[in-house]
Amino acid sequence: xxxxxxxxxxxxxxxxxxxxxxxxxxxxxxxxxxxxxxxxxxxxxxxxxxxxxxxxxxxxxxxxxxxxxxxxxxxxxxxxxxxxxxxxxxxxxxxxxxxxxxxxxxxxxxxxxxxxxxxxxxxxxxxxxxxxxxxxxxxxxxxxxxxxxxxxxxxxxxxxxxxxxxxxxxxxxxxxxxxxxxxxxxxxxxxxxxxxxxxxxxxxxxxxxxxxxxxxxxxxxxxxxxxxxxxxxxxxxxxxxxxxxxxxxxxxxxxxxxxxxxxxxxxxxxxxxxxxxxxxxx
Amino acid sequence: xxxxxxxxxxxxxxxxxxxxxxxxxxxxxxxxxxxxxxxxxxxxxxxxxxxxxxxxxxxxxxxxxxxxxxxxxxxxxxxxxxxxxxxxxxxxxxxxxxxxxxxxxxxxxxxxxxxxxxxxxxxxxxxxxxxxxxxxxxxxxxxxxxxxxxxxxxxxxxxxxxxxxxxxxxxxxxxxxxxxxxxxxxxxxxxxxxxxxxxxxxxxxxxxxxxxxxxxxxxxxxxxxxxxxxxxxxxxxxxxxxxxx
Numbered sequence: 001x002x003x004x005x006x007x008x009x010x011x012x013x014x015x016x017x018x019x020x021x022x023x024x025x026x027x028x029x030x031x032x033x034x035x036x037x038x039x040x041x042x043x044x045x046x047x048x049x050x051x052x053x054x055x056x057x058x059x060x061x062x063x064x065x066x067x068x069x070x071x072x073x074x075x076x077x078x079x080x081x082x083x084x085x086x087x088x089x090x091x092x093x094x095x096x097x098x099x100x101x102x103x104x105x106x107x108x109x110x111x112x113x114x115x116x117x118x119x120x121x122x123x124x125x126x127x128x129x130x131x132x133x134x135x136x137x138x139x140x141x142x143x144x145x146x147x148x149x150x151x152x153x154x155x156x157x158x159x160x161x162x163x164x165x166x167x168x169x170x171x172x173x174x175x176x177x178x179x180x181x182x183x184x185x186x187x188x189x190x191x192x193x194x195x196x197x198x199x200x201x202x203x204x205x206x207x208x209x210x211x212x213x214x215x216x217x218x219x220x221x222x223x224x225x226x227x228x229x230x231x232x233x234x235x236x237x238x239x240x241x242x243x244x245x246x247x248x249x250x251x252x253x254x255x256x257x258x259x260x261x262x263x264x265x266x267x268x269x270x271x272x273x274x275x276x277x278x279x280x281x282x
Numbered sequence: 283x284x285x286x287x288x289x290x291x292x293x294x295x296x297x298x299x300x301x302x303x304x305x306x307x308x309x310x311x312x313x314x315x316x317x318x319x320x321x322x323x324x325x326x327x328x329x330x331x332x333x334x335x336x337x338x339x340x341x342x343x344x345x346x347x348x349x350x351x352x353x354x355x356x357x358x359x360x361x362x363x364x365x366x367x368x369x370x371x372x373x374x375x376x377x378x379x380x381x382x383x384x385x386x387x388x389x390x391x392x393x394x395x396x397x398x399x400x401x402x403x404x405x406x407x408x409x410x411x412x413x414x415x416x417x418x419x420x421x422x423x424x425x426x427x428x429x430x431x432x433x434x435x436x437x438x439x440x441x442x443x444x445x446x447x448x449x450x451x452x453x454x455x456x457x458x459x460x461x462x463x464x465x466x467x468x469x470x471x472x473x474x475x476x477x478x479x480x481x482x483x484x485x486x487x488x489x490x491x492x493x494x495x496x497x498x499x500x501x502x503x504x505x506x507x508x509x510x511x512x513x514x515x516x517x518x519x520x521x522x523x524x525x526x527x
Binding site: 174178179 | 375
């Protein structure tokens with residue numbers, strides 16, 4: 001890590017990079033934001049923003065399960081519960097008995113309420129309320145390595161499965177005609193969302209994690225006309241919001257996660273105006 | 283010579299689809315041979331779309347569907363070209379015609395710049411389907427109904443399918459576009475000999491373009507030459523007066 005810290009000191013010799021926790025936070029932002037920018041494009045295209053929001057809410061139950069069975073690292077219990085939750089939602093949705101928003105709404109409320117009840121019964125809810133807003137300044141080098149690993153895996157999946165995800169999101173029957181295993185691709189994506197939401201929740205927070213997933217992709221849709229532009233703009237907006245939000249939060253003394261989301265929201269409205277102007281010119 | 287020796291076909295045997303509220307399709311038996319356009323007709327809710335979904339592998343079914351290639355060999359994993367009624371998709375999606383065609387052609391993700399050869403291939407696919415090359419960089423949501431159907435036909439025809447499914451393919455197209463679309467499908471069938479299943483409510487199109495007709499109502503009520511089926515009492519009961527009379 002020392003080599004990387006020295007590199008940051010050389011390239012960015014500013015006040016805000018003088019502290020180790022800010023260097024760690026910067027590295028985490030440089031890894032999390034492209035990850036969210038990439039995955040967010042499919043979340044938005046496939047109308048799954050409510051789904052990823054529900055996964056964030058169920059993290060509380062994952063923590064509660066970890067407290068109950070005495071696991072020191074809550075990420076394991078959160079990950080296990082999020083995967084179970086994601087696959088259960090997918091399985092219920094596939095039966096077609098209720099609309100997607102109803103099914104996800106039921107699971108989301110259940111996951112949140114169960115987490116609150118279990119935590120208040122077993123461990124004291126206030127002890128874990130920090131997960132609601134998260135704190136990227138607490139990220140540790142081992143966790144940065146984990147984020148790097150997840151980013152590499154998602155990039156590999158994006159190389160091999162992006163076309164299948166695109167066609168499945170566009171129209172499932174059309175995708176099935178091209179021998180794409182629609183159910184497998186949908187479930188694989190649910191698992192990806194569950195994994196990235198879970199590993200990031202400690203630093204981003206349950207309440208705003210979905211904004212980071214949705215806003216950059218939604219902004220990219222305002223200005224992109226092709227898949228390449230969509231992904232490029234989404235990653236770019238996500239990284240701009242992440243880095244500038246982190247610096248602003250240091251200068252203003254505000255919460256990093258919240259500031260990043262606010263910058264993302266400003267970018268969304270700017271991109272919306274840009275998109276409208278471009279369409280007006282055409 | 284090639285047409286006479288071609289043995290590609292689709293054999294549907296005892297295909298049954300059950301859902302919790304009953305039997306949707308009951309022992310469907312159909313054969314579609316090379317260069318045939320089999321029109322599937324029937325009242326709303328007769329199971330036409332369910333049969334197409336079963337053939338696409340989207341819903342489980344009992345029975346067998348066997349595909350044979352030009353030499354009569356069984357094709358284990360067939361290519362099925364599918365042109366849906368009206369593509370239900372988000373029209374604001376940032377997906378171009380080139381993205382769609384390339385995503386169906388290659389594993390290389392479409393978020394990387396397409397190789398020149400792939401773009402040329404996509405352009406030639408459009409040309410074959412009677413569409414202009416200039417629409418390659420246009421968003422799918424900005425295409426007219428006729429342009430979108432041609433793009434979907436181009437998408438369905440590459441790689442050359444073992445079966446082409448057309449589900450009310452011209453419902454969003456104007457009169458001139460409908461004629462052009464069917465003329466195109468007819469010339470494709472003559473050139474490439476693939477079996478085609480066409481679902482249509484418009485019996486005048488069925489009479490003009492189909493080579494065989496099957497009347498479906500949960501099961502196949504009758505199958506035969508277009509003239510014979512369309513003039514039958516059963517068709518008259520369901521659709522009213524027979525075509526051309």
